[in-house]
Amino acid sequence: MKKSIISVIYFITFFYICFFSVHSMLDPQDFLALQSIRKSLTDMPGSNFFSTWDFTSDPCSFSGVYCDSNKVVTLNLGDSTAGSPGLQGRLHPSIGKLSSLIELTLVPGRVMGSLPLTISNLKNLKFLAISKNFISGSIPESFKSLKKLESLDLSYNQLTGAIPHSIGTLSSLSNLILCHNHLSGSIPTFFSKTLVRIDLKHNNLSGSLSTSSLPSSLQYLSVSSNQLTGPVNHFLPRLNRLNYLDLSLNRFRGPIPESIFSYPLTNLQLQRNYFSGWIKPLNRVSITTVDLSYNRLTGQISPMLSSVQNLYLNNNRFSGQVPGNFVEGLLNEGIEILYLQHNYLSGIEINPTAEIPMSSSLCLQYNCMVPPVKTPCPVRAGEQRSRPVEQCIKWKG
Numbered sequence: 001m002k003k004s005i006i007s008v009i010y011f012i013t014f015f016y017i018c019f020f021s022v023h024s025m026l027d028p029q030d031f032l033a034l035q036s037i038r039k040s041l042t043d044m045p046g047s048n049f050f051s052t053w054d055f056t057s058d059p060c061s062f063s064g065v066y067c068d069s070n071k072v073v074t075l076n077l078g079d080s081t082a083g084s085p086g087l088q089g090r091l092h093p094s095i096g097k098l099s100s101l102i103e104l105t106l107v108p109g110r111v112m113g114s115l116p117l118t119i120s121n122l123k124n125l126k127f128l129a130i131s132k133n134f135i136s137g138s139i140p141e142s143f144k145s146l147k148k149l150e151s152l153d154l155s156y157n158q159l160t161g162a163i164p165h166s167i168g169t170l171s172s173l174s175n176l177i178l179c180h181n182h183l184s185g186s187i188p189t190f191f192s193k194t195l196v197r198i199d200l201k202h203n204n205l206s207g208s209l210s211t212s213s214l215p216s217s218l219q220y221l222s223v224s225s226n227q228l229t230g231p232v233n234h235f236l237p238r239l240n241r242l243n244y245l246d247l248s249l250n251r252f253r254g255p256i257p258e259s260i261f262s263y264p265l266t267n268l269q270l271q272r273n274y275f276s277g278w279i280k281p282l283n284r285v286s287i288t289t290v291d292l293s294y295n296r297l298t299g300q301i302s303p304m305l306s307s308v309q310n311l312y313l314n315n316n317r318f319s320g321q322v323p324g325n326f327v328e329g330l331l332n333e334g335i336e337i338l339y340l341q342h343n344y345l346s347g348i349e350i351n352p353t354a355e356i357p358m359s360s361s362l363c364l365q366y367n368c369m370v371p372p373v374k375t376p377c378p379v380r381a382g383e384q385r386s387r388p389v390e391q392c393i394k395w396k397g
Contacts, residue, residue: 029097030072032094033095034059041077041087041088041089043085044085046085047086049064049077063079064077073102074102075105077107084107086106086111086133088111088112089111089112090113093117096120096121099121099122102126103126103128104122104128104130105128109133113135114135114138119140120144124148125149126148126149128146129152131156132156136159137160138161139164141164141166143166143170144169149172151174151177152167152173152176154178154181156179156180161185162184163183171191174194174195175196176197176199178200179200183200183204184204184205185207189213195218196217196219200226201224205226208228208231209228211234211235218241219242221242221245222245225249228252229251230252230253231252232256233254236257236259237257241264244267248272253275253276255278256279258280258282261282261285262285265287267289271291271293272293273295274295275296277297277299281302284304285305292313292316293314299318301323301326303323309335313339314339314340315341318344320345322340322345322349322364326348327350330350330357333360336361340363345368346367346368348369352372354373363375366385368387371385
């Protein structure tokens with residue numbers, strides 16, 4: 001009996017030694033993990049990503065598998081060619097056994113289920129991108145163990161629950177992309193000094209942002225289409241490295257800090273909030289697109305904004321004359337879009353016979369004046385050219 005048991009053990013050992021020596025000595029644990037991953041995923045119609053996954057050959061030659069020595073270090077699941085069909089199925093927990101994995105990605109497809117908790121075992125993981133699928137459930141709190149993680153992209157899924165506050169403690173994090181999910185709760189405080197991109201748009205996040213929530217290293221910040229509240233003048237002045245800022249479609253209120261108009265921004269999106277007060281940039285604004293529409297901004301329009309290529313100031317409470325340098329910008333094609341409709345503006349000095357270039361768009365509808373030039377406006381601007389006189393009396397200036 002003992003001899004037969006020893007013979008079986010010898011045979012199994014011999015088989016593993018021979019089998020894995022033929023396959024570039026890939027670590028047996030990695031080999032078995034790839035087998036499990038393959039069994040839980042299939043190609044969508046039109047995809048042939050798994051056609052090379054023949055386990056009688058070297059797994060390091062499989063599509064999307066890259067090895068260093070005898071360990072898998074990169075796993076890119078699916079054909080990354082734009083428009084290619086993705087994968088379907090579920091992510092197998094065996095992913096967490098690829099102990100040397102540095103990069104894990106999944107192309108857009110129909111992969112469902114929750115994120116395997118075992119991903120937290122990947123201590124060397126630097127890049128995790130599982131986007132545009134049907135991943136549900138919550139982001140595991142245990143992701144805090146991914147100390148080397150630099151980029152986390154779980155966008156365009158069906159994730160719910162809060163963003164774990166432990167995510168904010170990842171000191172190597174540089175990119176966090178969780179947009180287009182169903183995440184709720186507050187935005188955690190981030191401690192990474194290398195964090196340059198945060199994209200949380202189109203979720204159900206709420207609460208306010210504290211002075212210390214966001215690091216000054218940020219260059220890209222988008223929290224559009226959430227339920228965030230409170231003032232912004234206590235945290236925005238710290239973020240002077242931003243080149244893209246989108247706080248639109250929230251419930252932010254209070255004044256807009258004048259300092260942000262001097263940031264190296266290309267795009268400033270603050271529309272559809274409850275911002276109030278005057279807009280007084282200190283210098284000429286060099287931002288390409290500024291959208292402050294659908295707020296409660298008052299006062300006269302600053303001539304410093306005339307250098308903005310695409311300017312949306314509509315649906316506010318601006319009053320007074322439109323500065324003359326805006327007319328110059330329109331006629332010289334420096335301004336492409338100037339939307340001023342639905343305010344309380346009293347005039348603009350422009351020759352009624354002036355021809356607005358085809359490349360420029362001006363809308364003056366529904367102000368405290370009859371527009372001196374007829375220009376096409378967005379449909380939502382309505383058909384009324386001017387405000388009723390009684391509405392304009394208190395805003396005259």
